[in-house]
Amino acid sequence: MIDANGTSRLLTGWNSLAHSEAVAIVDDDGACSFRSLDSAARAIAAAVLEQRRSLDGERVGLLVSPNARFVEAFFGVLLAGGTVVVLSPLHPPAETAYLCDDALVKTVVVSPELTSTLGSAGSGLRQVSVSVSVGNATEQGALPAVGASSPALQLYTSGTTGKPKGAVLTHENLAVQQQVIGETWGMSPQDRLLHALPLHHMHGLVIALLTALGAGACVRLLPRFDATRVWEELAHATTFMAVPTMYVRLLEAFDAADERTQERWARSARALRLATSGSAALPVRVGQRWASLAGSYPVERFGMTEVGVGLSNPVEGERRPGTVGLPLRSVEIGIVDEQGEPAEQGELWIRGPSVFSEYFGRPQATTEAFARDGWFRTGDTATVDACGYVRILGRTSVDILKSGGYKLSALEIEEVLREHEDVAEVAVVGVADEAWGDRVVACVVARAGATLDEEVLRTFAKTRLAVYKVPRNVVWFDELPRNALGKVLKPELLRRLRS
Ligand code: MLC
């Protein structure tokens, strides 16, 4: 349906590239042009539509490996008028089942090699193979018109209330991001982005993949992050986007390499037009070490699932280590105290056309996420320096952690650990760590007489949670420090863990 804001610029942008023979994706199987991706996307659209005229925003799950097929499935669902919900093989069936239930997913587009990871979550879902024949392609005229305000993507993000929430991003939200991030970072068809980020989050999917494709650039999609492979592939890239943990890993691999390899790798890093860091704070020491090899400090920027990139250091101009730079041209920011009044240091608020519309099926959480006049509360504490560069000082909630760039809810992890019969009490905290940002630690009081150990508890958690949410360490306590109301004192726990 076309709405008051017109048709989807995301899809008109895609259609304008659809006849191009330029290479859009290079994966481990070879190169694909925009034209061939578009033909396959139309075949997927026909398969998910099944004779209907439009999916009218219906949520469709994507459990597709990170290669050209992923892009075909993504645009196939959008061309059919659907909303993409990205699933991940990093999730156990219990978590996939939760996401599908919450999003009311009825159809999943699946890579044949990932079907088994659906497990019990697959029962009751219609499964469409990502490799449907291009001969099925729906003619251009048969595809529905999709409006700018239609939902395009539902990304799951952890919050302070237990289970992850589905942030609904419209076609216009994504089109604005493609345009403004592309402009800010000077993305062009001459770029070749090296991509090793997971595709079930904002960074890998929108900030990296969609922005590059929207600019007509080529994306080298790696099946997963592997430091040596990334170094080798950098020689063919102009652009690289990563989370801080990846820079830490790259520097470790560099230090372990022989001198000739180091020289070669450093040459590739120096030849890059742009290397960005985001999703978590880049430790200044790590950024400086990268700069000593690559000749320039990574462009650090701030983003969120609900916003996309909000602020960035400039590509041309001064990059200030330890800051996330200046607001993008589409973004307004405010820094406010607890009463919502302007303050030198306080919560960062963001407003603008890239900000999401709602948490799916959670009107109360949506209302709470916004302050007056459409300001989105980020939950980050920030301050601005004299030149307008913003510095992120931390989160307003001790229960939101960032590990390797993934946002995690301590409460969600605690709930799962509490299901183990030998756990009497549990509190999950993030211990500051240069490699991970927050290292997730479970502080556990075991039931009397139990013979629980760290590995048993981690294995138990892995059957219920994505691997990256599973605490890296378990520390045993006789009792947890609590206040008079019985609430666990997490700052006190962290102090004890440090001592
Ligand atoms: C992997 N592991 C993690 C982890 N990633 N544990 C905690 N936190 C993480 N982030 C676990 C593995 O399951 C494994 O567990 C062990 O660590 C070693 O695995 P590995 O193979 O060494 O790790 P690897 O798979 O290489 O993963 C590291 C990583 C990955 C940095 C590549 O974490 C990653 O891709 N992070 C990106 C997250 C991201 O894209 N966030 C964007 C959110 S959007 P075990 O038990 O087997 O030892 C956003 C908006 C914005 O934030 O601004 O961008």
Ligand code: AMP
């Ligand atoms: P997510 O919900 O996964 O999109 O994570 C968004 C959160 O990541 C933000 O609210 C910040 O806490 C954090 N974040 C993103 N980029 C940065 C950065 N450059 N520095 C510090 N924190 C960041």
